[in-house]
Amino acid sequence: MTTTSLTKSRGAGQSGDKVFSAATLAAGCLILVVLFGVALFLVIQALPALVAPGDKIQGGEGFFTYIWPLVIGTLIASVIALVIATPIAIGVALFISHFAPRKLASGLGYVIDLLAAIPSVVYGAWGVAFLAKEISPSYNWLAGNMGWLPIFQGPASATGKTILTAGIVLAVMVLPIITSLTREIFLQTPKLHEEAALALGATRWEMIRMTVLPFGRPGIISAVMLGLGRALGETMAVALVLSSGALTASLIQTGNQTIAAEIALNFPEASGLKVNTLIAAGLVLFVITLGVNMIARGIITRHKEFSGAN
Amino acid sequence: MSKRIDVKDLNVYYSKFLAVEGVNINIDAKSVTAFIGPSGCGKSTFLRTLNRMHEVIPGARVEGEVLLDGDNLYGPGVDPVTVRSQIGMVFQRPNPFPTMSIRDNVLAGVKLNNTKISKGEADVLVERSLQGANLWNEVKDRLAKPGSGLSGGQQQRLCIARAIAVEPQVILMDEPCSALDPISTLAIEDLINELKDQYTVVIVTHNMQQAARVSDKTAFFNIAGTGKPGKLIEFGDTPTIFSNPTEKATEDYVSGRFG
Numbered sequence: 001m002t003t004t005s006l007t008k009s010r011g012a013g014q015s016g017d018k019v020f021s022a023a024t025l026a027a028g029c030l031i032l033v034v035l036f037g038v039a040l041f042l043v044i045q046a047l048p049a050l051v052a053p054g055d056k057i058q059g060g061e062g063f064f065t066y067i068w069p070l071v072i073g074t075l076i077a078s079v080i081a082l083v084i085a086t087p088i089a090i091g092v093a094l095f096i097s098h099f100a101p102r103k104l105a106s107g108l109g110y111v112i113d114l115l116a117a118i119p120s121v122v123y124g125a126w127g128v129a130f131l132a133k134e135i136s137p138s139y140n141w142l143a144g145n146m147g148w149l150p151i152f153q154g155p156a157s158a159t160g161k162t163i164l165t166a167g168i169v170l171a172v173m174v175l176p177i178i179t180s181l182t183r184e185i186f187l188q189t190p191k192l193h194e195e196a197a198l199a200l201g202a203t204r205w206e207m208i209r210m211t212v213l214p215f216g217r218p219g220i221i222s223a224v225m226l227g228l229g230r231a232l233g234e235t236m237a238v239a240l241v242l243s244s245g246a247l248t249a250s251l252i253q254t255g256n257q258t259i260a261a262e263i264a265l266n267f268p269e270a271s272g273l274k275v276n277t278l279i280a281a282g283l284v285l286f287v288i289t290l291g292v293n294m295i296a297r298g299i300i301t302r303h304k305e306f307s308g309a310n
Numbered sequence: 311m312s313k314r315i316d317v318k319d320l321n322v323y324y325s326k327f328l329a330v331e332g333v334n335i336n337i338d339a340k341s342v343t344a345f346i347g348p349s350g351c352g353k354s355t356f357l358r359t360l361n362r363m364h365e366v367i368p369g370a371r372v373e374g375e376v377l378l379d380g381d382n383l384y385g386p387g388v389d390p391v392t393v394r395s396q397i398g399m400v401f402q403r404p405n406p407f408p409t410m411s412i413r414d415n416v417l418a419g420v421k422l423n424n425t426k427i428s429k430g431e432a433d434v435l436v437e438r439s440l441q442g443a444n445l446w447n448e449v450k451d452r453l454a455k456p457g458s459g460l461s462g463g464q465q466q467r468l469c470i471a472r473a474i475a476v477e478p479q480v481i482l483m484d485e486p487c488s489a490l491d492p493i494s495t496l497a498i499e500d501l502i503n504e505l506k507d508q509y510t511v512v513i514v515t516h517n518m519q520q521a522a523r524v525s526d527k528t529a530f531f532n533i534a535g536t537g538k539p540g541k542l543i544e545f546g547d548t549p550t551i552f553s554n555p556t557e558k559a560t561e562d563y564v565s566g567r568f569g
Binding site: 201 | 361363366391392394395396398399401403405406407408409410418419422423469472473476
């Protein structure tokens with residue numbers, strides 16, 4: 001035996017290694033290129049609208065005046081969706097992971113996953129044809145009894161095609177995303193920690209509060225952010241359900257509009273500077289989503305020391 | 311502040327499978343009792359029936375009685391949650407809550423039972439429990455840091471501090487040193503010796519030297535073959551079990567001839 005036997009290597013195995021590492025590198029780079037390409041396209045196309053004189057932009061008072069009601073509308077719809085969907089999703093996920101008998105749990109999980117497979121246009125159709133009609137009496141009630149709150153100020157929309165209805169439809173749409181992600185996270189809670197809590201005399205709920213929820217915290221935040229991403233960008237359902245209009249504080253009157261729905265409704269007939277304006281609106285949405293994700297990352301890293309990953 | 315445990319004709323089942331059969335044992339207060347035996351003989355399973363932790367596994371149930379100073383743990387209307395708050399447990403692998411600081415780990419059980427505890431009382435309790443677990447001097451300057459940053463042996467002592475903070479009647483230990491190095495093991499063994507002044511301690515161990523070192527009484531469990539239930543073979547004073555056992559199987563096991 002000489003030392004050359006150590007320096008020689010199996011040709012085939014090594015070339016496979018090279019191909020694999022090149023392929024993964026290419027895939028990784030591709031993502032960055034695509035992201036960068038989209039961002040670049042948005043900026044270049046949006047630039048004319050951003051620098052154009054105010055009176056040329058729709059509304060006649062410049063891009064900023066045009067966009068900020070849309071930003072607020074988008075945020076309102078998304079926040080409504082998350083406020084409704086997050087507690088329900090966490091509740092369902094906890095039920096599936098820690099309370100339900102095994103058979104029921106897998107069936108329920110399957111049904112929830114099916115919800116995610118329904119196309120958004122179907123949700124939109126359901127929202128406008130069924131939910132909006134059925135829910136408008138309760139809007140009247142809200143206007144009558146809680147009308148002193150600006151968000152429930154009357155008169156309520158007779159058709160029910162309001163931002164609140166859109167938010168509820170969005171909540172149903174983001175529910176499966178948050179549920180299935182948090183369920184997976186909850187199932188990963190180490191048995192050891194659950195038993196530690198139980199052995200201290202914790203009830204089931206106390207055990208969940210001591211171990212499952214803190215352990216799942218980063219996962220819950222990620223799941224909610226993914227849900228928020230979908231809610232912010234959802235186009236078809238909002239475009240169908242919402243009878244859009246100027247920004248209003250009341251959630252039960254017609255009015256408000258989201259960026260994505262605004263783009264979808266106006267793009268087909270747009271030309272010239274109007275196209276640039278809509279793309280600039282898209283850029284704003286892109287920036288909002290990016291910002292939201294970075295904030296979420298920040299929250300997760302800030303608590304890394306206590307995350308259970310170390 | 312410690313109670314005795316008397317077990318009468320206890321059978322433990324996992325669904326239909328009989329895992330442990332016909333255990334009768336009397337565990338004295340303020341003593342250390344060791345359970346030894348080969349793997350799979352049911353000693354951990356039996357230990358977990360003493361604070362109803364086996365019920366965490368679906369389908370697990372028992373027949374017979376476990377009396378804590380005369381009160382049956384399996385009597386009607388007995389809440390397993392209450393049982394567990396009186397009979398603490400330390401596990402095979404250290405399991406401090408990773409999302410809590412060292413201080414909060416110690417207080418975890420106390421906060422469950424009594425949510426209103428002033429900061430001053432909590433400080434006293436944290437110091438007393440950590441001192442009781444021989445950990446105070448090592449962690450007193452970093453109580454706000456996560457418990458998962460400690461070494462394995464320190465984590466296990468933190469778990470013991472967490473268990474004694476609720477002032478239980480009995481402390482069960484399920485192979486508490488099996489994941490630790492010899493020095494940490496020694497620290498835990500010293501601690502067990504101190505704990506028995508105040509608590510009834512029951513420890514499962516694979517390490518016979520450890521059983522000989524720490525326990526007053528030793529119980530030997532064995533199993534006739536795979537699929538057969540585990541049984542308590544012999545129970546007596548530790549020196550007797552190790553030097554002059556009555557049963558042939560015990561002698562074979564402690565002298566290292568099998569298992």
